[in-house]
Amino acid sequence: MKILIVSDTHGRHQALDRALEEAGKIDMFIHLGDVEGGEDYLEAVVECEKHIIRGNNDFFTELPREEEFEIGPYHAFITHGHYYYVSMGMETIIEEGRSRGADLVMFGHTHRPFFLQKDGMTILNPGSLSFPRQEGRRGSYMIMEVNGDGKLSFEQKYL
Incomplete structure (x- = not known):
């Protein structure tokens, strides 16, 4: 299973289109908020299972908070x-993920790539x-894959 993970597109679709093209065939698409009115566009161009949540700049939307x-x-x-103060550190979101029994915790908001594996949680x-x-200021996204044995792999990608 191949999953494209993006965030903070802010209603601009050129970089998103490029990420979709570079990713190729995907089985799942995850957008971690700040779509800014791009919901209909995503619905039209992404042809697989989608999980899209609202960000702090997504006003007047029906998207879920999480x-x-x-x-x-x-x-x-x-x-x-943003509700877990990720700009200040990871402690609150890690604790929230732990309380929910999450193996995978994904967030956006900071506009900076981040990856940590700790105590069985990613x-x-x-x-x-x-x-x-981030340094270099290149648009970024992540590809996550789950192989046939259920093993996870992650690749940070830059435009």
């Missing part, structure tokens, strides 16, 4: 991250496709 679901044998918790942020803030 979501929990299964990816193969793994329990995933996705949120934009915490990640793919960064921002549209407004990256």
Whole structure:
């Protein structure tokens, strides 16, 4: 199973289109918030299972604030991250993930890629496709794969 994880597109679709093209065939698409009105666009161009949540800039949307679901044998918790103060550190979101029994915790908001595996939990942020803030300021996304044995792999990608 191949999963494309993105965040913080802020209504701009050029970088998203490029990430979708580079990723090729995907089985699941996860957007971690700050879609800014791009819900209909995502619905039109992404042709697989989708999980899209609202971010702090997603006003007047019906998107959920956060979501929990299964990816193969793994329990995933996705949120934009601002309610868990991710700009200040990872402690609160890690604790929330632990309390929900999550194996995978995914968030956006900071516009910076982040990856940590700790105590059996993977915490990640793919960064921002549209407004990256890390050194080099290249739009970023993540590819996660679950192989036939249920083993996870992650690849941070840059445009």
